[in-house]
Amino acid sequence: MTQQSAVRHTLFEDAQAILVAPLFVALAVLLFRHAGLLTGGTIGIAFLIHYISHWPIGWLLFIINLPFYYLAVRSMGWPFAIKTLLSVSLLAIYTEVLPSLISLNSVDRLFAAVMAGFMAGVGLLILIRHKASLGGLGILVIHLQNTRGWRAGKLQMAADVLILASAVFIRDPLSVGLSIIGALALNLVIAVNHKSGRYMGI
Template sequence: MSQTAPVVRHTLFEDAQALLVAPLFVAFAILLFRQAGLLTGGTVGIAFLLHYVGDWPIGPLLFAINLPFYYLGVRALGWTFTLKTFIAVSLLAVYTEVLPGLITLGEVNRVFAAVMAGFMAGVGLLMLIRHKASLGGIGILAIHLQNSRGWRAGKLQMAADLGILAAAFFVRDPASIALSILGAVALNLVIAVNHKAGRYMGI
């Protein structure tokens, strides 16, 4: 007779390290994507589109784009989730602007950049999901639908990402779009494989 493992609540320290570290993984992924002339999905992808169109800085764009989604976050997932998400998005915006001054990247293989950046962003997002947070925007909607209707967050996120990447045909060349899709697949593969109900008991 199998017994259900006890649910272990995350400590404040554990939540804090996730909120500090996860956006750094994603910021490094953004650096790789930008260095290779690629983009990704979600609100980060929307920021990339605006960056390529008007050369606006990605960090402030990320912060501004996510502002309308916090209302949905409060309504659908509560104040704690929304506050954690606000902190994560704010740190990602800061990290995205600070990181290029700390690391200088030379020539980067574009295929490697797409896959590695996708994996890193996926790991960062997975950390946030497991600590009841996200990077806002479409992620809030995806997590809400997974919790309320059982739809897989990874598949929902992938569908939205592909829509954003389709819009990128207006600002990037087909080769860059193809590699960006590869990066999105790598990102969502990490989430789809590792984020399944009942396999992770921390809250």
């Protein structure tokens, strides 16, 4: 088997990824919210604040991410930081606009948890492959890995556990359990489909 050379994404390919990926995640947020659930990461933090304060999730996502762009520039460079800023901004907009475009009368909560987890995972996977992210804790754990040598995967897992554990104070046990299933579905998509060296695009 011959070693393939990495092929750089074009500007158009990066643009479509930044436009499309946050839409997948925004649809996941819509399902999570309709079912009264949440997930891990920065989106999970936005959900926790939303359930306590009823502030709009889209605005919360945008504001929570603001402090992390400095770390994004330091750890991953300007292209990554700019693409991440655009992705988060679009996610915030999509999250606020979608409820006016889609009306959900009824949805099975277990299905919502699993399907939302899958959709969020697909959206994040697209961004990862185009050297972008949805900011927040993902940037922080990468920064700590680069500067302190701490394992990003373990840090992210610990943060997600802490966020979901915090949900027991504001959500019922069934909602927390279903949220954990959704988070597992999300991470399953990433774990199965994102393997070093298998995807050659840069």
